[in-house]
Amino acid sequence: MRVAMIGAGYVGLVSGACFADFGHDVCCVDKDPTKIEALNRGEIPIYEPGLAGLVANNVREGRLSFAGDLSQAVKNAEAVFIAVGTPSRRGDGHADLTYVYQAAREIAAAMDGYTVVVTKSTVPVGTGDEVERIIREIRPDAEFSVVSNPEFLREGAAISDFKRPDRIVIGAEDERSKGVMTEIYRPLYLNQSPLLAMSRRTAELTKYAANAFLATKITFINEIADLCEQVGANVQDVARGIGLDNRIGSKFLHAGPGYGGSCFPKDTLALIKTAQDHDAPIRIVETVAAVNSQRKRAMGRKVVAACGGTVRGKTIAVLGLTFKPNTDDMRDAPSIDIITTLQDSGAKVRAYDPEGMEAATAVLTNVDYAKDAYDCARGADALVIVTEWDMFRALDLTRLKAALAEPVVVDLRNVYRPDEMQRRGFTYMSVGRA
Numbered sequence: 001m002r003v004a005m006i007g008a009g010y011v012g013l014v015s016g017a018c019f020a021d022f023g024h025d026v027c028c029v030d031k032d033p034t035k036i037e038a039l040n041r042g043e044i045p046i047y048e049p050g051l052a053g054l055v056a057n058n059v060r061e062g063r064l065s066f067a068g069d070l071s072q073a074v075k076n077a078e079a080v081f082i083a084v085g086t087p088s089r090r091g092d093g094h095a096d097l098t099y100v101y102q103a104a105r106e107i108a109a110a111m112d113g114y115t116v117v118v119t120k121s122t123v124p125v126g127t128g129d130e131v132e133r134i135i136r137e138i139r140p141d142a143e144f145s146v147v148s149n150p151e152f153l154r155e156g157a158a159i160s161d162f163k164r165p166d167r168i169v170i171g172a173e174d175e176r177s178k179g180v181m182t183e184i185y186r187p188l189y190l191n192q193s194p195l196l197a198m199s200r201r202t203a204e205l206t207k208y209a210a211n212a213f214l215a216t217k218i219t220f221i222n223e224i225a226d227l228c229e230q231v232g233a234n235v236q237d238v239a240r241g242i243g244l245d246n247r248i249g250s251k252f253l254h255a256g257p258g259y260g261g262s263c264f265p266k267d268t269l270a271l272i273k274t275a276q277d278h279d280a281p282i283r284i285v286e287t288v289a290a291v292n293s294q295r296k297r298a299m300g301r302k303v304v305a306a307c308g309g310t311v312r313g314k315t316i317a318v319l320g321l322t323f324k325p326n327t328d329d330m331r332d333a334p335s336i337d338i339i340t341t342l343q344d345s346g347a348k349v350r351a352y353d354p355e356g357m358e359a360a361t362a363v364l365t366n367v368d369y370a371k372d373a374y375d376c377a378r379g380a381d382a383l384v385i386v387t388e389w390d391m392f393r394a395l396d397l398t399r400l401k402a403a404l405a406e407p408v409v410v411d412l413r414n415v416y417r418p419d420e421m422q423r424r425g426f427t428y429m430s431v432g433r434a
């Protein structure tokens with residue numbers, strides 16, 4: 001199959017490279033000439049494990065190429081995926097569809113022969129209808145279908161999520177486009193990944209419902225963690241105790257500083273807005289979003305409490321800045337609110353993150369950056385683990401204690417065991433554990 005991928009961002013690049021790896025002929029298009037030049041030099045603009053090798057192999061095999069202009073790629077393609085950004089619109093939280101509609105107009109002008117136009121970007125219900133209307137207006141004569149095919153990729157695990165998905169959701173309104181999509185995903189279908197066909201609007205909503213449900217699950221366990229702290233219970237045991245119930249499932253029950261990233265905060269907000277606009281408010285998700293955003297600053301106050309009620313004039317070491325490990329993504333990372341809360345309370349912050357420090361400099365001010373975890377701890381009055389990078393899971397505790405001015409550790413990811421930390425002489429606080 002000949003595929004054009006519009007948008008060589010996170011989703012576009014991962015999906016494009018994986019489709020090429022299935023054997024399809026893929027051209028990834030992006031308007032940013034510096035990105036295309038970098039990709040053509042073999043440089044990958046984002047940090048995602050395995051992606052550089054996958055791109056290089058498929059470029060070498062001649063199945064993957066990059067272009068700054070979409071006309072040739074779209075003209076050749078049987079399927080054109082729209083994988084451009086849908087940021088939160090400033091002010092109201094609605095998904096900003098400017099880039100999606102712009103892509104639709106350009107695709108309309110360039111397509112040749114029957115073309116399936118697929119929205120992969122996360123878009124509110126009804127966006128596919130509007131994409132279809134736009135294309136039809138520009139090309140009343142054209143033969144095309146508009147399909148929704150949402151992605152469920154986790155950053156840091158995107159390639160395996162793409163190649164071994166729990167399911168593939170196809171929102172198609174006609175058999176012909178369903179046939180093309182089935183062909184594109186055939187390699188996965190042979191691996192018995194379930195391919196779910198549904199209406200286009202249903203597929204669009206499924207994506208938001210999935211992310212809102214996962215955000216709710218995390219927020220639920222976070223609130224149970226707060227209660228555990230008050231009543232002397234252990235949230236990890238509670239999570240295991242409920243998670244082994246098949247109806248609940250054990251994933252996404254890790255208590256922590258609150259969810260962040262490019263999807264959950266933005267998608268919950270967009271779902272809330274869509275639901276309100278359609279007079280079917282989803283109050284549980286409204287509460288989840290509010291609880292989660294309050295939680296991040298509350299984690300800053302938790303650190304202040306661990307420091308005896310004040311951090312004025314103190315140095316706090318922060319390990320981990322990105323919203324989760326194995327990414328350099330700082331979007332809506334809890335570290336931002338935690339660090340600003342500490343700074344507002346008069347603390348000096350020194351931080352270390354293996355991949356996120358460059359991106360952090362754009363969103364944080366007055367932070368000193370360290371060269372590793374021990375350098376970060378040096379002379380600090382407390383150490384906070386915000387992101388559970390593997391390299392923070394087995395720190396040399398003797399060395400760490402010697403580096404700190406005060407042996408205070410606030411572990412917001414429950415990486416260490418309270419009994420061991422106490423035995424080692426640390427004042428140790430974690431999440432939802434006595």
Ligand code: UDX
Binds near residue numbers: 251
């Ligand atoms: C998510 C979805 O998982 C993916 O399917 C979707 O398409 C895009 O959004 P991603 O944002 O990359 O992926 O990360 P994910 O691993 O889901 O984590 C999101 C946030 O939740 C992170 O901040 C993470 O630390 C937090 N989280 C996750 C928890 O606090 N506890 C958990 O148990 C799981």
